Amino acid sequence: MELTKSEMESKIANYDNAKKWSLWIVIIGIFLVFAEQKFGILIALAGILGYVVNSDKAIKMRFEMSKKR
Numbered sequence: 001m002e003l004t005k006s007e008m009e010s011k012i013a014n015y016d017n018a019k020k021w022s023l024w025i026v027i028i029g030i031f032l033v034f035a036e037q038k039f040g041i042l043i044a045l046a047g048i049l050g051y052v053v054n055s056d057k058a059i060k061m062r063f064e065m066s067k068k069r
Contacts (some may be wrong), residue, residue, distance in 0.1 A: 010063050015058035022050035 003011070029044025 005065065005068070008061055012058050012065075015054045015061065018054040019051050019058070022047045022054060025050065048064050 007028030023040055026044050027047075029040050029042070032043060034040075037060025
């Protein structure tokens with residue numbers, strides 16, 4: 001299934017927005033670690049994983065867009 005340029009740009013914007021939310025999750029996790037909550041590190045790691053996954057998807061989508069030009 002081929003995506004149009006506007007659909008690709010929309011997906012990239014969604015991935016970038018998800019990256020921002022992942023960074024907030026990391027920050028919350030770090031604060032919980034400092035508050036000596038045991039699950040804070042798990043929340044921070046989940047945020048880092050989300051950031052990496054969404055960054056990878058955005059990079060792949062931008063690469064596909066550049067190939068179509």
